[in-house]
Amino acid sequence: MCPGFTTTHVIPFVxxxxxxxxxxxxxIGGFHVTDYLKQLLSLKYPYHMSRFTWEKVEDLKMEHCYIALDYASEARLFQKGAKEAEEKARCWQLPWVPPPTEEPPSEEEIARKAAIREKQGQRLREMAEAKRSSRINELENELHGLEFLLKQLEQVEDSEIPSFLAETGYVSRQEIESARIKVMQSLRKAKGEPKNDQAETEKASPNASEKYSLINIPDDILTPDQVSFYLITSLD
Known part of the structure; x- marks a missing residue:
């Protein structure tokens, strides 16, 4: 008998x-035997199919397999579980790499990370405080400007109010008061003070006579500035 890679020849001698x-x-040759062994191992151990390469199975066949002279008796031997079968059995372990174990951090490492977190938190708090201070300064300046504008408006005569307001960008005194109330509310919120919106809202809500101060003046005695102011107020 002469087994080859893909064929086997039998030559009798007399x-x-x-x-x-x-x-x-x-x-049928060595290739078919190796391929069949590879299929058996892959079916029995499906979770390790990637490890059963053809070359590895070829090495297993060459190192641990043998040709049974009497296949039937060999099969009965393994079925009975005799001692000879145990001696012929071979155990092969796949390469196994233990998972890396994470060492617990030392006290110095824990303290270092805590210091870094504290430093980052302090930096964020400083940035937030700087932004808050800048916002408060802007609101205070805006509030002072509105209060100064209201004081100037008190010194202006009624006939000159429309022309004065035209230069400021506001339409009426009530609009300035409303803007002042909103700025005060934003300022209190920025400072973290409790809200007191009800009194300010009542103060900012004018009655009809204050809002429409020109309603009782006849049209024929209105000045051009008062007429333009009346038209703007009516459109609002």
Missing amino acids: DGEPIYKGCCRTN
């Missing part, structure tokens, strides 16, 4: 002489 007429060939 008195030391080959009988070529009795030769035969089967299309």
Whole structure:
């Protein structure tokens, strides 16, 4: 018998002489045996299919497998679980790498990370405080400007109020008061003070006579500035 990679030849000998007429060939060779062993291992251990390469299975076959002279008796031997079968059995362990173990951080490392977190938190708090201070300064300046504008408006005569307001960008005194109330509310919120919106809202809500101060004045005695102011107020 001469096994090859893809075929196996059987040549009978009689008195030391080959009988070529009795030769035969089967299309089963070492490749088919290795491939069949690879299929058996992959089916039995499906979670390790990637490790059963053809080269690795070839090495297993060459190192641990043998040809049974009497296949039937060998099969019965393994079925009975005899001692000889245990001696012929081979155990092969796949390469195994233990998972890396994470060492607990030392006290110095914990303290260092805590210091870094505290430093970052302090920096964020400082940035937030700087932004808050800048916002408070802006609101205070805006509030002072509105209060100064209201004081100036008190010194202006009624006939000159529309022209004075035209230069400021506001339409009426009530609009300035409303803007002042909103700025005060925003300022209190920025400072973290409690809200007191009800009194300010009542103060900022004018009655009809204050809002429409020109309603009782006849049209024929209105000045051009008062007429334009009246039209703007009516459109609002």
